Amino acid sequence: MSSPQGFNRKEIVARIGTFFLLLGIGLLVFFFLSEAAQQVTFEYFCWSLILIVLGFIFRGQFKKATPASGRFSLVRKLMPKSKQDQGKK
DSSP states (O other): OOOOTTOOHHHHHHHHHHHHHHHHHHHHHHHHHHHHTTOOOHHHHHHHHHHHHHHHHHHHTOOOOOOOOOTTHHHHHHSOOOHHHHHHO
């Protein structure tokens, strides 16, 4: 069986990385709340750091190429061109 059309394995890994990041941030919030309640639970802190690092590793594997939006095309047209750029054309 082949993978479905439009399926990208790296995109799925990046989404799992986002999930790990959110879970790690949530556990970090629980750690701060447990500290405020004066019943410090360091397991929350340790697991949150592990999940955040895993999330960044998974997210870093997928670099999405974004096309230029064209927002500053008018500014680029108005900017004077250097002599090096004019010699290339």
